[in-house]
Amino acid sequence: MREIPFHRPAIGEEEIRSVSETLRAGWLTMGPKTLQFEQAFAEYLGVPHAVSVSSCTAALHLALACIGLKEGDEVLVPDSTFAATAEVVTYFKARPVVVDVHKDDLLMDVEAAERAVTPKTRAIIPVHHSGQACDMDPLLDLARRRNVHLVEDAAHAIPTTYKGRKIGALGPLTCFSFYATKTLATGEGGMVTTFDEKQAARIRVLRLHGIDKDAWKRYTKEGSWYYEVVEAGYKYNLTDPQAALGLVQLHRLEALHEARRRIAEAYRDAFASMEGLRPLRVHGERGHAWHLFVILLDLERLNITREGFIRTMAERGIGTSVHFIPLHRQPYYRDTFGLSAPDFPSCEWAYQRQVSLPIYPDMTREDVAYVIEAVRELLALHRR
Secondary structure (H helix, E strand, O other), X not given: OOOEOOOOOOOOHHHHHHHHHHHHHOOOOOOHHHHHHHHHHHHHHOOOEEEEEOOHHHHHHHHHHHOOOOOOOEEEEEOOOOOHHXXXXXXXXXXXXXXXXXXXXXXXXXXXXXXXXXXOEEEEOOEOHHHOOOOHHHHHHHHXXXXXXXXXXXXXXXXXXXXXXXXXXOOOEEXXXXXXXXXXXXXXXXXXXEOOXXXXXXXXXXXXXXEXXXXXXXXXXXXXXXXXXXXXXXXXXXXXXXXXXXXXXXXXXHHHHHHHHHHHHHHHHHHOOOOOEEEOOOOOOXXXXXXXXXXXXXXXXXXXXXXXXXXXXXXXXXXXXXXXXXXXXXXXXXXXXXXXXXXXXHHHHHHOOEEEEOOOOOOOHHHHHHHHHHHHHHHHHOEO
């Protein structure tokens, strides 16, 4: 039986060599390689500032600190997202206000977001789910009209585009993830991009204990032992070995994306006429990063549950997952903020049906064909 995990990182000899060279150079923490990665990332997106951090969660946290989020404020977040999107709001004793998503693409419903805005709303955090951009023009317009900040959760979204523009170069603050499963992976890590020099400078201070400037240089001949802590900061810096990995991944990004795109195309072609499921909707004017490939099971036409589908795929050696368990179903958010399924009908409907299939650059054509055939056979066997 063929074994196809849900994910396998695309790490080659070039990445291993780059990390080894960095280790031999003696930089185990943040140093010149990290700054080189930041510059290359900013140049790739065409933005003036990219500041690396230890995770996308850290990126979101510092972005919200930059906009001055405070206790009692509200921040709109989509129901279909990983907990970190809402979690960072609670760091400030602010309130995450959960809004519904479109059932066919799992992206934030802009009309639902507009209805959720109150005088306490300070920001909106749209999530570019699976690697497809939210509808950014109306979101940016909503933020301008209602005088609220927009902080993009782009954990899935490199290289994602919206109407020909790269995510990371549209909104004022965009947060990326380099977690092990992401389209650009450094194991752990993240980045904030911005056009605002003052915001970038503040994030650089906050990410390393609130030290005033160039803290990483203090053990080099260019630096000084003397430093000043200008505000309470965090330990959120990226390291040079991670940056060395990131630089190679960034160099390979287009090729890695093309491999993902080919897999997604094969899935979409095969599933287009297959009864019993449908993939998430893809919007033609948005370039998809294909971090995830999500299908929605047509449970009304099947005599198998979503859990049964996942279990049977596992029995055939195929790893799957679900992205995501909605915030309204998570005990902390449900109980703390009084959330319930009837308030989020689209997300709840989609959640009960969604399954994420394997999609990673090292999948062979035979691997993809095996997944497609397993899905085809399973649906045929369980069709009502």
